[in-house]
Amino acid sequence: MMLYLVSVVPLVVLYLLGIKLLVSQVQWAYRGLLLIGFNGLCLSLAFGLGSLLWEAP
């Protein structure tokens, strides 16, 4: 559990930085798609990490 929590913190920081970057730098008309994709990727990673690390000692 601890290993999971320790790994998720940098993921959350990277997520927030990524969202900020996408919102401020990308001017594409469909940039919403990038936000959706990035959000989905981070959330999948959070659950993927859970599956790998939750039971780890």
Add this chain to the structure above:
Amino acid sequence: MNLNLLFELTKRDFADRYSGSILGRLWVFLWPLINMAVYMVVFAKVMGAKLPGSTYAHGYGVYLMAGLIPWTAFSQTIARTSTVFLDKKPLISKVKMSLPTLPLYIVLSESIVFFVSLLIYIVFLLVSGVGLGQSFVFVPLIFLAQQIFAYALGFLVATLQVFIRDLKEVVGVIIFIWFWLNPIVYVAAILPEKIQSILVYNPSYWFIDAYQKIFIYQQAPNFTHLVYLVVLGHVILGVSYVLFKKLEKDVRDFL
């Protein structure tokens, strides 16, 4: 949409919900409390319902609430999001705003109601001695995945509803049937094996089962199912977004 507008719309949503009532926003706390008390009393005391494999008197009530609280947030988000463009027609025609992010105030509003209900439920679990497992830390993430899925479906229907008004009734029927396709009132184990094997393809089962595992059995959720939920929710959201962009001009004209 800027955050100020989002908070203002959410605040107004709560004000509209309880406008004219003496207790006002206190109903946000009272409703889940009454709901829970009624279910606990009716199922545990009046009907004597028991959760299979549990000796705990309120076991069935606790099981029921573990599924019902997230389902209510999920279904309400879909139902309300799917009519948001028509409901907010006067506002949309007056204020220039981003329509894809407009339903976010509903997601936020339903999330507040969910977390208030959850808080009451957790207090009940702790007071009654059921307790909470460590896997509880996944609840906010599961809720986020579930609400993105609800937002995606609601947004898709909201775009189509501008052109096909009957969809409001269709959504109501689908949500009603969908509720019974989830093991919320009944336990999945009582279903025939064939039905149980089909049940795992129901996306709402993925998160309902996760809450039940966390609150009832104090186990980690099924992460594979949750990744499926995230992928499905985001794919539908992406499709809804592209469809909306293609139809945006027509949507604004029809409104």
